[in-house]
Structure formats: C-alpha cells, structure tokens
Amino acid sequence: MDPPNRTQRQRCWEARDAYYKCLDSLKVNTPGEEGGKCAEEVAAFSKACAASWVEHFNRKRVFDIKQAAALRGG
C-alpha cells in the first residue's frame, strides 16, 4: 500500500480535526467514549487515515490534553 501523499495526509488531518471538534463539543477527551454521537466523523476519519494513524492520533489527543492540563497546574 502506498503511503499517503501530501494531499492525502492533509485530508486525513482534516477528518481527524473534524472528529476531534465533535468530541470537544461533547467535552469528551478520549475518542471512543462519546457513545456513538460522532458516528459520521468517526467514519470519515477511519476512511481518510490508516488504522495505525488513527490509533496514533487518538492516543496523542489524550496525551496532549493531559499534558496541557498538567502545564496549567490542573
């Protein structure tokens, strides 16, 4: 399988960002805990990105949120 080129990467990132925006609006940090509410975004995200990327980004989201909270002194 060919790795994504710049355009495909961009599309993947955009799908990811749309999904995370949905999660943010529901105040859900961990992807998967939104109880099926962002189903459309999840589907688009999984389609636009390789599974390993989805896993990577989801893990990163949780980590980044935790880190930001820690830096704020939360």
Added chain:
Amino acid sequence: MTKRSYSSMEQQSMDRNAVGLATWRSALIFIVTGVGLYFYFESEKKKVKERKAAELANVKTGRPKVGGPFTLTDQDGKEFTEQDLLGKWSLIYFGFTNCPDICPDELDKMGAVVDLIEKKHGADVVIPVFVSVDPARDSVSQVKKYLSEFHPKMIGLTGPYDAVKKMCKVYRVYFSTPAEVKPGEDYLVDHSIYFYLMDPKGEFVDAFGKANTAKEVKAKFDKAVEAWKAEE
C-alpha cells in the same frame, strides 16, 4: 691557652641573635614562597578560566560522538556512503514515509532551513538528507515518491535492515522497527525525532527537534559556519 668561654648572658644573646637571624631568614623564605605560590595560583586560575571560556565559545569542543561510516542507497538507486557527505554541510533526518505527522512537518521545516541557508550562503552549501528507519516498507521508489513533495535538493536514503540499523547505531538514532515485518503490515515506527547538522568533515555539530523553528536552526547554522571558518 685559655678556652674562651662565654658568660651565660653573652651566650644567651649570641643564641638569640642566631635564632633571630634564622627567624628572619625563614620568614623571608616564607614570604617569598607565599608570594610565589600566590602568583602561581593566580596564573593557573586565569588559565583555567580562559580555557573554560574558550570551551563555551567554541562549538566544537566536547561534542558527542555522533556520525560514522554507513552504506545506503539513494532515491535513484545509487550507493551513498558517509563519503558522499564530505565537503558540504548536511542536515540529516531519520524518519519513515508512513509517518502520520511529525516527519512531514520536520521535513518541511528542513526544506525551509535549506532555503534560508541558500539565500545567505549560496546554493549547494548544505545537503538535506532523509534516512528511512522503515526499510521493510520504504523501498527506493517509495522514498523517491515521498521526497517528490519535499525540497528538490533532498536526498533520500534507504537500504536493507542491517545497513539501516548500522547507520542508526553510529548516529545514535533510536528506532523501533522489527527485523521481520509481514508485507502489507500497518504500523508506526518509534524513532528519535531530531535532525542532525554535520559539518563538511562529517562531524556532528548540533541536533534540532520539534521545538526549534526554521529561523532558529538557520541562526545556529550561521554560528557553526563562523566557528568553522575561524578554525580554518
């Protein structure tokens, strides 16, 4: 013949003078030694201070041992070794084409750095190099395709697992690719996210990461070039 005998008083005063002379002499020696030692220590302190200042100012002193011989293949199928880096500065980034976000960002940044450097120092002063740490998936054609979207001067290197492992070892790059990977497998490679600046002698100068902007890297490059010229 009478033996000369001194009265005890005379004896005492003679003794006292002898002691007095000895005391003066030893006091003088003591002072001279003390002054001598003082000047000696001051000059030694000064030397240490100067050496320390020189070390701090000099980019080259106390560098980690990064870099060494390697043999890989560039994106046009030609053999590329550490010899091909000599005579020019190089920026070397270790990554893989299936990288989700960091590699493309860092490679873009490296391209921006090269442009900034070329604007000031002219063309072909620095070679940007991408080395794949995912030999199982990153074939020569894969690397070529990947690099077509980045800086035109960028060289891409790949090779058999052992060759890549060897280069990563001498460059102290950590990577997590297992030796046996099934074809078509989907995985990410854990790797150290730095790009290295090497001088025209092939020696390590500095390492840059996500936190360094293109401008910062270019500024550090300028300093390295100055230090390099000063030593010539």
